[in-house]
Amino acid sequence: MDMVTTLLLAFISIVIINNLVFTKFLGICPYLGVSGRIDMAFGMGMAVTFVVTLSGTMTWMIDNWILMKLGLEVTRYVCFILVIAGAVQLVEMYVRKFFPSLYDSFGIFLPLITTNCAILGLCLFINLWEVDSLIEAVVLSFGAGIGFTMAICIMAGIRENLNLADVPDCLKGAPITLITAGLLALAFMGFAGMIR
Amino acid sequence: MTFTIYYLLFTIYYFPGLQSPSYLNFQLSIVNSQLWSDAWPAGLTMLGLGSGFALVLLIASIKLKVEVDPKVEQIHEALPNLDCGACGFAGCGQYAKAVLENPELLGKCAPGGPQTSAKIADILNLQVSDSGPQKRPIVHCRAHTDDKTIYAGYEGIESCTAANALANVQACAFGCLGYGDCTRACKFDALHIIDGLATVDYEKCTGCTACSKACPRNLIEMVPFSHENMMTVACSSKESGKSTRAICKVGCIGCGLCAKQSEQFVIENNLARVDYEKYQLTEKEETAMTKCPTKVIIYRGKSAPEPLQPKQKTTASA
Numbered sequence: 319m320d321m322v323t324t325l326l327l328a329f330i331s332i333v334i335i336n337n338l339v340f341t342k343f344l345g346i347c348p349y350l351g352v353s354g355r356i357d358m359a360f361g362m363g364m365a366v367t368f369v370v371t372l373s374g375t376m377t378w379m380i381d382n383w384i385l386m387k388l389g390l391e392v393t394r395y396v397c398f399i400l401v402i403a404g405a406v407q408l409v410e411m412y413v414r415k416f417f418p419s420l421y422d423s424f425g426i427f428l429p430l431i432t433t434n435c436a437i438l439g440l441c442l443f444i445n446l447w448e449v450d451s452l453i454e455a456v457v458l459s460f461g462a463g464i465g466f467t468m469a470i471c472i473m474a475g476i477r478e479n480l481n482l483a484d485v486p487d488c489l490k491g492a493p494i495t496l497i498t499a500g501l502l503a504l505a506f507m508g509f510a511g512m513i514r
Numbered sequence: 515m516t517f518t519i520y521y522l523l524f525t526i527y528y529f530p531g532l533q534s535p536s537y538l539n540f541q542l543s544i545v546n547s548q549l550w551s552d553a554w555p556a557g558l559t560m561l562g563l564g565s566g567f568a569l570v571l572l573i574a575s576i577k578l579k580v581e582v583d584p585k586v587e588q589i590h591e592a593l594p595n596l597d598c599g600a601c602g603f604a605g606c607g608q609y610a611k612a613v614l615e616n617p618e619l620l621g622k623c624a625p626g627g628p629q630t631s632a633k634i635a636d637i638l639n640l641q642v643s644d645s646g647p648q649k650r651p652i653v654h655c656r657a658h659t660d661d662k663t664i665y666a667g668y669e670g671i672e673s674c675t676a677a678n679a680l681a682n683v684q685a686c687a688f689g690c691l692g693y694g695d696c697t698r699a700c701k702f703d704a705l706h707i708i709d710g711l712a713t714v715d716y717e718k719c720t721g722c723t724a725c726s727k728a729c730p731r732n733l734i735e736m737v738p739f740s741h742e743n744m745m746t747v748a749c750s751s752k753e754s755g756k757s758t759r760a761i762c763k764v765g766c767i768g769c770g771l772c773a774k775q776s777e778q779f780v781i782e783n784n785l786a787r788v789d790y791e792k793y794q795l796t797e798k799e800e801t802a803m804t805k806c807p808t809k810v811i812i813y814r815g816k817s818a819p820e821p822l823q824p825k826q827k828t829t830a831s832a
Binding site: 380384385388390392393396397400401404407408411412414415418419422482 | 555556559560563564567570571574575578579580604605607608671
C-alpha cells in the first residue's frame with residue numbers, strides 16, 4: 319500500500335506539480351512548435367511519452383546498474399543522449415511502419431524529439447531526485463510524458479480558439495502564444511507545494 | 515557508434531588527471547599509461563552500449579522495414595511539391611502513392627498542369643491525352659467598395675463565411691464580400707483584397723483551386739486559360755436587372771446586348787456568361803464588351819487591360 323501511495327504521488331507530482339513544461343520550462347520548442355492543431359499535438363505528446371518512458375527506464379537501468387557500479391558517472395550525459403537517440407530512431411521506424419499518416423504529418427518534428435530537452439531533463443532529474451527503485455523511475459518517466467502531452471494539448475486547444483479571437487495586431491502570432499504559455503505556467507504554479 | 519569513438523577520443527584528451535591539454539602534451543598524453551588505465555572502462559562501456567543499441571536498431575530496421583516502391587519517389591519528385599491539396603489528397607506524397615495505384619487519377623495536379631502529368635505518365639509508361647489549357651481562377655465580381663451598396667457596418671469575425679451568414683451586410687447577395695477567405699486559402703500569396711474586391715495575381719497563381727473552394731459565394735470559377743487574358747462577365751448577380759442596377763454600379767443586368775452580338779455569351783437567370791467551351795475572340799466579342807451598358811464584361815489575366823468604367827449617367831438611374 320505504501321508503495322502504491324508513493325507511486326501515485328510521484329505520478330501526480332510529475333504530471334501536475336513538477337510538470338516539466340510548466341515548472342521547469344523544458345521542451346518549449348515542440349510545445350510551441352507543434353501546438354497548432356490539437357490532433358497533431360496529441361500525436362506529438364504520445365510520441366514523446368513513448369520515448370520518455372523508454373529512455374527514462376533505460377537510463378535509470380544503465381545509470382544504476384552499469385555507470386554507478388563502475389564509477390563512470392561522468393559519462394552519464396553521453397550515455398543518456400545515446401539512449402534517447404536510439405529510442406527516437408526506434409519510434410520513428412515504428413510510427414513509419416504502423417502510422418504512416420502520422421509520420422507524414424510530423425515531418426521534421428519526429429527526429430527532433432532527440433533534442434527535446436524535456437527528455438534528457440527528465441533522465442537527469444530522476445538521477446538528481448535520487449530515485450532508487452526501478453518502478454518509480456518508470457512511473458516518473460511515464461508521468462513526465464503524460465504531463466508533456468497534457469501541456470501541449472492544453473496549449474493546442476487554446477491556440478485553436480485563439481485563431482478566432484480578436485488579438486491586437488502587434489501581438490498576433492508568436493507574441494500571444496508566448497503570453498499564453500506564460501499565463502499557463504503561472505496557473506500551474508498554483509499547484510506548487512501541494513505535495514512535499 | 516560515432517558517438518562512442520568521439521567520446522573515447524574526448525576522454526583520452528581531456529581526462530581530469532591531465533595537467534594541461536595543450537597540443538604539445540598531446541603526444542605525451544597518449545603514451546601516458548596512467549591515463550589509459552583510467553580511461554579504458556569508460557571507453558569500453560560506451561563501446562558496449564553503442565554496439566548494443568546498434569544491434570537493437572539493426573534488428574528493428576529489418577523487422578520494421580517499409581517497402582517503398584521507387585516509382586512513388588520518382589512521381590513525388592516530378593510533382594511540384596507544393597502540398598496544396600488541389601488533387602484532393604493531403605499532400606504530394608499521398609497523391610504520388612494514389613496515382614501509382616490508380617492511374618485514372620492522373621492529371622489532378624492543378625499547379626503542375628499538363629507538363630507534370632506528362633512526366634508522371636512517362637514514369638508509369640502511360641500515354642496522356644491532351645487535357646487542354648491550364649485552369650486559372652476568375653472572380654466573377656468587379657465591384658470595388660465604391661461600386662457596392664452596403665446596408666450595414668459589419669463588425670463581426672473577419673471572414674466572408676461569417677459575413678455571408680448574416681443577411682444584408684451588403685446589398686448584393688452575390689458579390690464579393692471582401693473579407694478575404696480566399697486570400698487566406700491561397701498558399702501562394704496570389705490573391706489579395708484590393709479595395710473591397712478579391713483580385714487574382716495571375717503571375718503567382720498556380721491554379722490550385724483552393725480559393726474557389728474557399729469562397730462561400732462561389733464567385734471564383736476555374737476557367738481554362740487558353741489565352742493570356744480571358745474575357746469574362748465579372749458578375750454573379752441573379753437579381754433582376756432593375757434590382758442589380760439599384761445596388762451595384764457594375765453588375766450584370768441581363769439585358770442581353772452581348773448575346774445579340776456573339777453566340778459565346780449566354781444569358782441565364784438575368785446573368786450573362788461566357789461559354790468557355792467555344793471561347794474564341796473575334797471583333798464581335800470586343801463590340802459586346804464596349805456595348806455592355808454596365809461594362810461588366812472585362813478581361814482577366816496576366817496582362818489584362820484596365821476595365822472600362824461605366825458612364826455615370828447609366829449608373830445613376832435606379
